[in-house]
Amino acid sequence: MCGIVGFTGQRDAAPILLDGLSKLEYRGYDSAGLAVRDGSKLAEVVKATGKLRNLAEKIDNGAALPGSCGIGHTRWATHGEPTQINAHPHVSGNARGSASGPVESDVVGVHNGIIENFEELKEKLLRNGYQFYSGTDTEVVIKLVDYYYKKYKIGPIDAINRMMVRVRGSYALALMFKDYPGEIYAARKDSPLIIGMAEGESFLASDVPAILKYTRSVYYIEDLQSVRILPGEVHFFDLNGDEVQLSPTEIEWDAAAAEKAGYEHFMIKEIHEQPKAVSDTLHSLIKDGVIDLSSTGLTEDLLKDIRSVYIAACGSAWHVGMAAQYVLEDLAEIPVRVELASEFRYRKLLLGENDLVIVISQSGETADTLAALREAKEHGAKTLAVVNVVGSTIAREAHHVLYTLAGPEIAVATTKAYSAQLAAMYVLAVEMARVKGKIDQEGYEYYIRELLALPDKMKRVLEDRDRIQWFAAKYAHAHDIFFIGRGLDYAISLEGSLKMKEISYIHSEAYAAGELKHGTISLVEKGILVIGVLTQKELIEKTVSNMTECKARGAYLMGLTSYGNYSVEDSVNFTIYVPKADRHFVGSLAVIPLQLLGYYTSVAKGLDVDKPRNLAKSVTVE
Numbered sequence: 001m002c003g004i005v006g007f008t009g010q011r012d013a014a015p016i017l018l019d020g021l022s023k024l025e026y027r028g029y030d031s032a033g034l035a036v037r038d039g040s041k042l043a044e045v046v047k048a049t050g051k052l053r054n055l056a057e058k059i060d061n062g063a064a065l066p067g068s069c070g071i072g073h074t075r076w077a078t079h080g081e082p083t084q085i086n087a088h089p090h091v092s093g094n095a096r097g098s099a100s101g102p103v104e105s106d107v108v109g110v111h112n113g114i115i116e117n118f119e120e121l122k123e124k125l126l127r128n129g130y131q132f133y134s135g136t137d138t139e140v141v142i143k144l145v146d147y148y149y150k151k152y153k154i155g156p157i158d159a160i161n162r163m164m165v166r167v168r169g170s171y172a173l174a175l176m177f178k179d180y181p182g183e184i185y186a187a188r189k190d191s192p193l194i195i196g197m198a199e200g201e202s203f204l205a206s207d208v209p210a211i212l213k214y215t216r217s218v219y220y221i222e223d224l225q226s227v228r229i230l231p232g233e234v235h236f237f238d239l240n241g242d243e244v245q246l247s248p249t250e251i252e253w254d255a256a257a258a259e260k261a262g263y264e265h266f267m268i269k270e271i272h273e274q275p276k277a278v279s280d281t282l283h284s285l286i287k288d289g290v291i292d293l294s295s296t297g298l299t300e301d302l303l304k305d306i307r308s309v310y311i312a313a314c315g316s317a318w319h320v321g322m323a324a325q326y327v328l329e330d331l332a333e334i335p336v337r338v339e340l341a342s343e344f345r346y347r348k349l350l351l352g353e354n355d356l357v358i359v360i361s362q363s364g365e366t367a368d369t370l371a372a373l374r375e376a377k378e379h380g381a382k383t384l385a386v387v388n389v390v391g392s393t394i395a396r397e398a399h400h401v402l403y404t405l406a407g408p409e410i411a412v413a414t415t416k417a418y419s420a421q422l423a424a425m426y427v428l429a430v431e432m433a434r435v436k437g438k439i440d441q442e443g444y445e446y447y448i449r450e451l452l453a454l455p456d457k458m459k460r461v462l463e464d465r466d467r468i469q470w471f472a473a474k475y476a477h478a479h480d481i482f483f484i485g486r487g488l489d490y491a492i493s494l495e496g497s498l499k500m501k502e503i504s505y506i507h508s509e510a511y512a513a514g515e516l517k518h519g520t521i522s523l524v525e526k527g528i529l530v531i532g533v534l535t536q537k538e539l540i541e542k543t544v545s546n547m548t549e550c551k552a553r554g555a556y557l558m559g560l561t562s563y564g565n566y567s568v569e570d571s572v573n574f575t576i577y578v579p580k581a582d583r584h585f586v587g588s589l590a591v592i593p594l595q596l597l598g599y600y601t602s603v604a605k606g607l608d609v610d611k612p613r614n615l616a617k618s619v620t621v622e
Contacts, residue, residue, distance in 0.1 A: 002112035003029065003074040004193065005211070006174045006184045006204030009231045013070035014062030020203075020210035021052055021072050025611060029074035030082035034059070035089040035108045038067035040181045042102040047087040068231075069182050071174045071204070073110035079118065080135030090139040092146030094131040106178045107146045111138040112206055113171035113191040121166070141167060145175065156185045157237050160226045164189065164239060170367060174204055186227040192365040192393065195219040197248065200232040207363075208251055208389075209408055216251045220391040249391045265609045267411035267503070271595050272462060277416040278423045278588065279455040280405035285424065289448060291431045297400045298384065298428075303435045306382070307354040309334055312341040312372035316414045316495055317360040317421060323491035324358075324425035327584045331439065331447075332432035344372035351379035358384045358425075362409060362417040364392020373398055386424050388417050402428070411610045413503050415595050418495065419458075422588055426451055429584075450582040454589070457579040461592045464576070465600075468593055471558070471574055472600030478529050481508040482550070483594075484516065485533035486543050492587045493533050496594030503612045504601040513546040526554030531594075534561040534568055535578070535586045544571045560590055 003024030007013045013036050021032060032055045033047035044065055048055040052074065059065040073088035080086035093105035115121070118137035121144055126132075130143050141163065149159035156177050170190035177185065186193060186204055196203035196211040196218045203211040208218065219234065221227055225244070228235040236244050263269035285291060309328060311321035321338040328336045339347075341359070351357065357376035361369045364387035373394055376383050385398035388406050395401045404420035430447045433439045439447070475481075481500055483493035490512045497510035511520055513532070524530070530550045534540045540561065547557050548571055559572035562580050569575045578589040602609045 002076045002206065003210065004071070004110055004112055004172055004174050004204065004206040005073075006071045006186070006229070007201070008069040008182055008184055008229060009198075009201030010068055011201070012062060012066060013068055014059060014065040016203075016214070017070050017072035018052070018056055018062050019213065020205055021074050023209040023212075024074055024205070024207060025052060030077050031075045031084065031087035032073065033075075033087045033089050033110075034065065034070055034072045035103075035110075035176060036065050036067035036070035037176060037181055041067070042104065042178070043108045043176055045089055045091065045103050045108065047084050047089075049082060049084050049087065069176065069184065071108070071110050071176060071184060078114055079137040086134045086136050088138060090134060090136065090142045092143050094133065105146070106149065107142055107175055109138070109142045109145070109173055109175040111141055111171055111173050113189075114169050115141055115167055115171065116169040117167065118169075137169075141171065141173065142175070149177070156180060156183075157226050157228060158241055160185060160187050161237070161239055161241055163187075164224055164226070172206055182231065184229040186221065186229065188221045188225065189223050190367060190370065190393070192363070193221045195221065195227060195229060195234050197232065197234060202229045202231060202234055204229060209410070212251060217248045218251060218391075219246050219248050220396075222246070222396075223393065265411065265599075265603075267413055267415065267599055267609050270409055270411055270416045271592065271599065273407070274416045274419045274592065275455040275458040275462075277404070277406040277420045278458065281420045281423050282427065282451055282454070284403070284405055285427045286448060286452065289445070291427055291434070291448070293402075293428075293431060296384070296402045300435050302382070303432050305354050306334065306356045306432070308356075309336045310351070310355060310357045310376070310381070311336065311338045311360065312344045312357060312369060312376070313360040314341045314366055314368050316418045316498060317362065317366075317369070319491060319495040319498065320360055320418060320421045320425060321358070322494060323422060323488060323587050324429065326488045326491060327426060327429045328432065331429045331584065332436055333438050334432065334436070339372070341366065341368040341372040344368075345375040349375065349379050351376060351381040353380050353382065355381045356384060357381045358386060359394060359398065360386045360421055361392075361394050362388045362406070362414060362421070364389040364394040366394070370394055370397070386421055388420065412612055413499055413598070413609075419588055419591070423451070423454065426585055426588075447582065447584075450585055454581065454585060457581055457589055458592060461578050461589050464593070465596050468576065468596045469600045472597050473604045475529050475556075476504070476601050476604035478506055478527075480523070481506055481529045481531065482520075482524070482555075483508060483510040483531045483533065484513040484543065484546060485510075486513050486539040487536050488583070488587050489533035489536050489539065489543065489590070492535075492590050492594070493531075495591055496531065496533065496597070499595050499598035500601065503598055503607065503609055504605060505607065505613070506601065513543040516546050516549070521549065521553070524550045524553045524555050528555045529558065530555045531558045531560065531597075532572065533590055533594075534559055534565065535590050536583055537565065540565060540568065544568065547572065560593055562586060562589075
């Protein structure tokens with residue numbers, strides 16, 4: 001949600017800000033803007049709706065906006081329509097219209113998040129003479145900082161801290177004060193914000209790709225911290241205004257990993273990167289043929305004492321949890337409950353110290369998942385975060401962390417992060433099964449061999465993409481698609497359906513195959529595409545039977561199965577095969593054709609694959 005960048009140094013800021021915002025386009029946005037200061041001059045604000053190129057054209061790619069200190073923003077509309085007036089940056093003065101050009105305001109700022117009590121705060125500010133030109137909650141926050149700054153005649157950090165005490169909601173803020181040229185101030189609560197440092201230069205961003213071109217040394221700002229940023233210098237403060245020390249993190253992945261590298265879209269690049277993402281994740285947890293979870297802090301004694309597992313996640317990460325539920329229960333024989341993170345904390349949670357709550361999030365910043373983590377901790381449960389971003393909020397707050405090694409994922413529709421998370425959960429399931437005595441040494445070694453064989457088998461699946469591309473072009477204009485399966489196949493169907501709907505805009509649903517008769521089959525009519533996931537050998541016959549009922553009502557059938565199950569061809573119209581694998585892990589292979597199907601369908605329709613409408617990469621607000 002939204003992208004924030006900032007720069008202060010000796011170079012012109014505008015080109016650096018535009019470049020940083022371009023690296024954050026994947027987060028989703030509807031407008032963009034910059035505020036740049038040239039020495040002691042007033043900040044110059046420029047905004048534009050639509051694509052970032054519209055903003056770049058306004059300022060001649062930065063050349064028409066001189067100055068070495070600035071902040072930039074790509075906005076995802078929450079409060080207020082996606083208009084130029086509502087675009088960021090916002091100002092503390094009573095600017096009208098688009099608020100473009102030099103601004104007399106004492107405070108200029110950008111914001112990511114949602115302010116829950118903005119109406120109450122707005123009323124307070126109106127009583128104190130402030131006027132409002134936009135429909136955003138952000139303008140309220142900027143003016144509130146200005147109010148405290150002037151009323152108490154205090155410095156920026158103290159004014160920001162007073163604001164943080166007063167505001168309810170989530171935010172990442174970047175601010176410039178007229179009285180402090182060359183400096184940027186920042187603060188955060190529940191929304192990601194990082195500081196990058198280089199010699200004589202400082203960078204601010206809501207995600208690493210925005211600044212990786214310039215530095216690998218970054219600081220992850222903690223919740224309820226404020227920051228003073230000068231060229232090549234940064235100071236962190238707690239809510240009391242006392243300076244605190246943070247340690248920098250070195251980003252290890254290469255900047256080229258966030259580029260397309262010759263692929264037409266990030267999504268297809270990331271689909272092809274899955275074998276490596278899974279291999280890297282597996283080899284970080286399996287060493288010399290033995291599972292090693294020492295980096296997570298999950299000891300054998302701790303795992304032995306776990307009586308039940310809860311998994312809380314959103315979107316594709318929730319689908320990982322759905323698949324992991326079957327694997328954990330079957331291998332480790334432990335009760336597992338999978339919860340949507342957005343619902344988790346609104347239930348009566350029967351958690352205790354012998355329960356393990358696993359939260360899964362690519363970014364480590366997902367708002368609902370973070371809230372679920374905190375709720376689990378309040379109830380005394382042990383917590384494990386499965387995340388892809390080192391130093392993210394969820395990683396810092398969980399008792400234990402299992403990092404996936406997917407590298408940067410730019411496309412909004414997740415692929416390689418999903419596969420890396422699934423692989424990580426497989427490893428955890430096998431280790432819990434061993435610790436609890438549910439598998440013997442021979443079984444343990446067998447499962448490890450099967451896990452380590454997955455990356456090569458994934459490569460083989462990718463070699464069959466031409467047939468999937470042909471099929472996608474044939475059904476690109478379908479109106480409805482049903483994905484069905486039983487057991488683990490149902491869990492994979494959920495992800496396949498999500499991939500289809502989020503990037504092709506075709507209505508698709510995933511159903512447990514046995515539920516078709518309980519109402520859903522009434523929707524089946526001539527021309528509907530029904531895709532059956534058929535990898536669980538003992539369930540294939542039953543699912544095929546459900547599919548043939550759909551065929552009798554005019555549906556076109558596609559079957560996705562493992563090599564050897566050739567009888568499927570006799571019942572369906574089109575068949576895709578994946579290599580044989582252990583039934584617990586074959587979902588990692590089956591999901592790839594479904595990802596490719598969604599991708600090629602979107603391409604055939606001429607849609608924006610990497611940035612589908614109304615979606616954002618990281619959902620950092622509830």
